Amino acid sequence: MKRLLSLVLVFAVLFVFSAATPVKKITSDTLVEVVSSSYEVTDANNEINNNVMKARFENMLNNNYVYDSDFESHKAIIENSILALLDATVDGEIHQSLVLGFIADMYGLQVNPEAAKYDFAPASEGMFVVLPRGYTEYEHTVTSVVVEEGGYTVTSDVLVLTHDGEAYNTTAKTVFVPNEGSSFGYNIVTCDIH
Numbered sequence: 001m002k003r004l005l006s007l008v009l010v011f012a013v014l015f016v017f018s019a020a021t022p023v024k025k026i027t028s029d030t031l032v033e034v035v036s037s038s039y040e041v042t043d044a045n046n047e048i049n050n051n052v053m054k055a056r057f058e059n060m061l062n063n064n065y066v067y068d069s070d071f072e073s074h075k076a077i078i079e080n081s082i083l084a085l086l087d088a089t090v091d092g093e094i095h096q097s098l099v100l101g102f103i104a105d106m107y108g109l110q111v112n113p114e115a116a117k118y119d120f121a122p123a124s125e126g127m128f129v130v131l132p133r134g135y136t137e138y139e140h141t142v143t144s145v146v147v148e149e150g151g152y153t154v155t156s157d158v159l160v161l162t163h164d165g166e167a168y169n170t171t172a173k174t175v176f177v178p179n180e181g182s183s184f185g186y187n188i189v190t191c192d193i194h
Helices: 002-020 029-063 068-072 072-082 096-107
Strands: 093-095 126-130 136-150 152-160 167-177 185-192
Touching: 002 068, 002 152, 029 136, 029 152, 029 167, 029 185, 068 072, 072 096, 096 126, 096 167, 096 185, 152 185
Parallel strands: none
Antiparallel strands: 093 126, 136 152, 152 167, 167 185
């Protein structure tokens, strides 16, 4: 969030300085200077936009626990999405609406809540039970963003921290698609750890 605010502040400062610049009479000698100056501002804006997009993708990846074949199972999607929301649990349960909303925002999916109901651990009405278990944490650092038809392919370096205390480095390839209906602005379609 601090990174995003910093980028917005930098953009605002660039805008204010460009708006406060006095207007010059453009002659043939100054035309080249004005054009190259505009080009530099455009490059700076593109770099800011790319950094904002990269930061957004990195934030989403660092809140993602759905990998590889998990996308094929409603149960796995629900159970692993709960891991991103553990701070919202109360007495071993979490609101279904919170989890289902997160899944819709993060992955653009509507999943069947019945897939994560268990006879051995019943939950209250409108709640999911949070199964006690160890889980692996993932820390992503985006290394490249490639524009593809209809979306983006993002490569990231990943520090994997297993639930039994081991740590190792790997890479991930993630496909994002834009979604104006998502609070993130994008959805993760696939995320594969190599």
